[in-house]
Amino acid sequence: MTATQTPVVPDLAALQQRAAQRAAERAGGQDRLRGHIVCDGLVRIFKTEGVEVVALQGLDMVIDRGELVAIVGASGSGKSTLLNILSGLDTPTAGIARVADYDLLNLSAKRRLSYRRKKVGFVWQQTGRNLLPYLTAQENVELPMELAGGRRRRARRERARELLDLVGVGYCADRRPGQLSGGEQQRCAVAVAVANDPEVLFADEPTGELDEATGAEVFGALQTINAELGVTIVVVTHDHAVASQVRRTVAIRDGRTASEVRRTARIHEDGRTELVSEEYAVLDRTGRMQxxxxxxxxxxxxxxxxxxxxxxxxxxxxxxxxxxxxxxxx
Known part of the structure; x- marks a missing residue:
């Protein structure tokens, strides 16, 4: 166990508490908080020209409703494959992958489309993939709501403004992506990803193309969305600054969950607050660990x-x- 002191701990603890409250409100009660994302013996095998590559080898993981979790691992460890499966972009070969009430192994094409439109949001690493270049920031946020239907134009406009303000880029509403910095584009992308009020937001290296200060602003937007809307957020990242600012970091190695780091705030008698990090090896259902x-x-x-x-x-x-x-x- 290691312990380090950091001035952001009180904010981290407060954000986590607020996210749990919002998540409970969304779920309709505390008894429905657990197991928002469940992977059990998850397997993904790719076949190319007669060669089989096993990307996920029986991965187990449970993420509670309202959590903000970072997933880390070396290139080829399987973390991006996992994210693609959970976001509905790919289909697992075997095992269990469940998000909310959706069984991702047995989704029809129609239900998969509904899942991707209404239940989950996604933020790509490449800023150009998140926004349409010929629309303003506000129009980009309004577009998913328009495609999903159910909101009048005025309601869509008001919702878009609220979300842009929430992630700190309300002043960019009338600008097109080409007029925005990389950090502003990514924060707009976060607003787009939650436009239809999804239960889960997935982000694939959202700070990968940004400098440290700008990356911190983008991650701050994710923390705000998690705290204020109660959205469960899963971030795949190589950024140690991001991974160290969440209450739980899951490491994947060779297609399996290998370890977890959990962080808790400890308040001393003299008022000092320090962030205590504990690393755990993950024991699967057969008793194996890495x-x-x-x-x-x-x-x-x-x-x-x-x-x-x-x-x-x-x-x-x-x-x-x-x-x-x-x-x-x-």
Whole structure:
């Protein structure tokens, strides 16, 4: 366990509490908060010219309603594949992938379209993919509402203005994307993604093309949406500054969930607040877990390890066969 002090902790704790309250209101009660996103034994296999590539190898993950979660992992770990499945852009090969009341393995084309229009929003890394260049920021936000129907023009206009103000770019309402900075475009994209009041927002490297300060503004917009609207948000990122500002970070390795970092605010008697981070290995339903690479390298663990069950913990030691034989002979 590691602990670091940071001045943003009170804001992080307050935002998390507010998001949980808003999520409870959206769900209609506290008893429906858990298991908003559920993956159980999720498998995705790609076949190309007779070659099979297993991108997800039985991934397990549960995200509660109203959470803001960061997913991290090296290139090829499977995190983008996971995001594409959860957002309805791809179909899993096997296992369970459920978002709200939608079974993503067995969606008809019509229901999948409804899911993507009404239940989820998406923000791409490339700013040019999020906005239509010939529409103003406000018109971009209004477009999803117009396609979904159900709102009058005046209501769409008012809703678009509210969302642009919420993410801090209300002054950009009448500008086209070419007149906006990268950060302004991404914040407008967040407003577009939640225009139809989705339950879940997915963001694929939303700060990947931005500098640190601008990226912080975009992530701040995501935090605001999470807190004020109670939207569950899943962010795939390589940005450590982003990953360290959420209460939960999930690491994926070789197509499986490998570890989680959970952060809690601890208030000392003298009024100091520090953010305490705890890293956990993820135990799947068959009892398997992945040791952190740093642990494996530090002890030169190879092939086999020795396990000793203690009253309150399990010891993991290098599997030195000769040493084991000596101890057995003694």
């Amino acid at each position: 040791l952190p690479p740093a642990f494996v390298e530090a002890l030169s663990l190879r092939d086999r390890v020795r396990l000793n069950l203690e009253p309150d913990h399990v010891e993991v030691r290098p599997g030195d066969q000769r040493r084991a034989e000596r101890e057995a002979g003694a």
